[in-house]
Amino acid sequence: MLELVHKAVTKDVWLNVVKTATQQAERGDKDARNWLTPWILGAPPKAPEEGADTSMVAKPDL
Numbered sequence: 001m002l003e004l005v006h007k008a009v010t011k012d013v014w015l016n017v018v019k020t021a022t023q024q025a026e027r028g029d030k031d032a033r034n035w036l037t038p039w040i041l042g043a044p045p046k047a048p049e050e051g052a053d054t055s056m057v058a059k060p061d062l
Contacts, residue, residue: 009017018039024032038044048054 018036021032021036025036
């Protein structure tokens with residue numbers, strides 16, 4: 001299925017999607033900003049699931 005998506009959404013198509021979202025975000029469209037943000041800044045880290053072993057997770061020095 002993913003191969004079909006890759007064939008339909010070429011690099012040029014994707015570039016147009018991103019350009020359109022950027023223009024919308026610049027005009028104040030919050031949905032466009034929310035969609036663009038993880039592509040630009042990276043997705044925020046997710047909290048570990050309840051009960052997950054977090055013993056190896058780095059702890060910030062406070």
